[in-house]
Amino acid sequence: MSNKRIVIGLDHGNGWVKAKTDSNMVVLPSYIARKDSLGEGLTGGKLELNEFESSTHKGEVYVWGKDVVKAERPLSTYGSQNRYQQKYYKLLNQFALAKVLGNYTGDVVEALVITGIPSQEKGTELEKDLESTLRGSHLVKVDGKEIIIKVTKVVIVPQPVGTLMSQYLDNDGFVKEESYEEDAVAVIDVGTGTTDLDHIKELRRQTDDFDSIKIGMFDVYKKISDFVNRQNPSANATPQKVEEQFENGSYTVSKRSKIDITGIKEDVLETVAMDIKNSIIQRWRTWDRFDEIIITGGGATPLGQKLKELIGDATPIKEAQIANAEGFYKYGKFIEGASK
Incomplete structure (x- = not known):
């Protein structure tokens, strides 16, 4: 058994899973696929995938990795009713813990997991559901090698708090930016499924001044x-396939067929950013009371730039996609240090 408790920052978003330890960082899509759904010969070296099997569902072998989006029928963990109790959500949590602890296969690892939930779910039964999926022992096979993870403690914070901790603390959990101990900070966390708002003043979350906007x-x-499928009904475009090609100027149906998405992409980003801003205004009628406005989350790069145009002095965080996982990890190191 590992002779110390490992701190894991886990951010299981609707689009991406991010997990961090002191020696590893995992950033992978929030989808898994059944091994037998990939087809003959497609699980070899050409695809970046690992095989996973959980003791909670013996005999069911799944693949997960960078290329899981290429599976014909990927299994999503996207937000839905009772999300934290859904089979694939719980399995992917286990796989993420096993993946980020890849150096410990064949071992028994004790872990402290810090994770986040949308702001409006803090203090609800959903928080208890999430904790129950993580706490306890998990036996997972990764490419045939077993690892046993004993999660002895779970700390759950509102999602945007992760980014603030990433700014406030260093990698060892010590204070690196004291100004946050006095400042009032607005955090806008733009994710795949939601945009979470939190007001944190002098490192205290203002529990009457937060929101979760169902837009991302x-x-x-x-x-x-939808636009691509209107142009070519045979394209069978999905949001997941669009995400994979989002940085391109066109959507590739095949080598023989491409659809220009430059214009629609700009129009849609503008529209969605304006919808988010209008929702923010309903929560925060004025921004003058904030010392800093931070834009973070997996959607912070494309949508964040649009929001910055609408909220001129907002600050998009560098490496925004992994900022929450980084912050969760640093907060975990802080907790471990404080307990000694």
Whole structure:
């Protein structure tokens, strides 16, 4: 058994899973696929995939990795009713813990997991559901090698708090930016499924001044996939496939067929950003009370730039996609240090 408790920052978003330890960082899509759904010969070296099997579902072998989006029928963990109790969500949590602890296969690892939930779910039964999926022992096979993870403690914070911790603390959990101990900070966390708002003043979350807006990058991808399918009904575009090609100027149906998405992409980003801003205004009628406005989350790069145009002095975080996982990890190191 590992002779110390490993701190894991886990951010299981609707689009991407991010997990961090002191020696590893995992950033992979929030989809898994059944091994037998990939087809003959497609699980070899050409695809970046690992095989996973959980003791909770013996005999069911799944693949997960960078190329899981290329599976014909990927299994999503996207937000839905009772999300934290859904089979694939719980399995992917286990796989993410096993993946980020890849150096410990064949071992028994004790872990402290820090993770986040949408702001409006803090203090609800959903928080208890999430904790129950993580706490306890998990036996997972990764490419045939077993690892046993004993999660002895779970700390759950509102999602945007992760980014603030990433700015406030260093990698060892010590304070690196004291100004946050006095400042009032607005955090706008733009994710795949939601945009979470939190007001944190002097490192205290203002529990009467937060919101979760049911708009995110998924809405952008969905509108573009609808556009592509109107142009070519045979394209069978999905939000997941659009996300994979989002940085391109065109959507590739095949080598013989491409659809220009430059214009629609700009229009959709503008529309969705304005929808988010209007929702923000309903929560925060004025921004003068904030010392800093931070834009973070997986959608912060494309949508964040649009929001910055609408909120001129907002600050998009560098490496925004992994900022919450980084912050969760640093907060975990802080907790471990404080307990000694």
